[in-house]
Each structure stands twice: as C-alpha cells, then as structure tokens.
Amino acid sequence: MLLEYLAVLVLALLLLLLFSGLYFVGGFIPVTGLFLVLFFMAIKVIQQYETGIKFRLGRFAGTLNPGLNLVIPLIEWVKVVDMRVITIDIPKQQAITKDNVPVSINGVVYFKVADASKAILKVQDYAYAVSQYAQTALRDVIGGMTLDEILAERTKIGEEIEKIVERETLNWGIEVTSIKLQDIDMPEDLKRLMSRQASSEREKRATIIKAEGDKLAAVNLAQAAEIMATSKGAMQLRTLQTIDGLGPTASNTVILAVPVEVLEALQLFADKKKDKK
16 A cells, blocks of 8 residues: 555646656656656556456566556556456367267357466466366367267267366466357267167168057057947948048949948848847
C-alpha cells in the first residue's frame, strides 16, 4: 500500500509541476512529455472478463480486478489473464485399442482459468500444458477399451479423460469444463467388415421376427380351424369371405366346381360315419 500511495503522490507532483509553469533543464515541453508518459504507464484498465496479475520488481504483488487500476511506472507491471472458457482442439491421436485395433481419434477440450495467480506462477503455458495432458489421457483411455466400447461410449470416454486432466491440473488453477470426442477413424477394411456384420445382424433379426410371426399365425390358424369345425356353416361363410376378398376386378375369375350343398352333405355323411364308429 505504501508504494501505491507513493505512486499517487508522484503523479500529483508531476501534475503540479505541469500546471505551475516551472522550467527544468531542456525546457517545459520535455517535462510535459515525461509526465504524460508516466501518467499513461500508471493507468491500467482491466476488462470485465479479465484478471490482472501484478508484479512489483519481479515479485508477485496481488491481483487486479476489472476496472481502472493504478500501478507504479517502471516498478510494477501487469500480466492480464483471460477468465473466459477456452477451447482447444485435440489433434488426431493414433492409438491401439484393447482388442488390437488401430484407430485415430480427435476431440476438443473446454476449460477456463479459476485462479489466475496459480495459472501464471505455476505453469509456463497453461493452454499448451492442458492440451498435452488431454492428448496423453486420450491415448491411455483408448488403450484400455475395446473398439465396440469406444464406438458406443463416447460420453464415458470424454468423462474419463476429463477426470484425468482435471486431477493433474488441479494445482494450476485450471477448471476443465468438458472434453468431447469428435471423429473416430478406422481402417477401411475394418469398416467394410463392420458393415457386413451389421447387415448380417439385421438379416438375422428379420429372419427371427418372420419365424415368430409364422409360428403365431400357425397357432391362430389351428385354433380357427377347430372353431370352424365345431360351428355349422362356418366353413361356407369363410369360403364366401375368401371369394369376396379377391376383389371385383375383371382379371379374377372364380369357378365353384362343387356346390356348397354337396359339401354340406359330405360333411353330414362324415359326421354320421363317425357316430357309428
């Protein structure tokens, strides 16, 4: 605080000299120019989304909040840190899965600075360091999973990488928001095999569904046959319904070679024969 008061006092003295009209060696104009230079050097404006890290003679001297701040010219300097969410691409990483399949995966990291002083004092380039940790964690996580797990659990992979990176960067004042996978590239021959496998699976399911439908239809037909056998005239009604279902088009011609009455008589004869037995 003493140095800050000293800076304000120096500025006030220079302002007094400026308006008093005193002359130093070299004239009034050099004094005015020196005053203006020092004045602007003492003013530091921090934006709302930034935090300033102040150093005094090379030592950390605190943080500056958004707004107008005063520093001591030539003694203090400020490092501005952006506190917004930062997006970093994870370039394509070659990795071998648990079942020995080569894949190429890229992603994106979302993070922000939670403690500006730690981010500046403890790591040289926090954005580059986070990117390298994310790449290493991506390869480690992919190496412990099979190809099917990678394709089906992208969200889980991102969460695992996020935990690793967040644990390693916790002391840097960095908060990892999320990590998302983008593209997963595989060899072309493996893509063709997976396509054939998917086609075979669909064909298998279609065959099973059709077989189950045929089984259910057969059971229903057997039950219908039993009901019609015990109901008088049911077969004739079914025959008429079938004929009606053929439609009135001219291309459909229905010929009944045996009258319905003959069929009924044969049915009665068969019933009497069963009764005699």
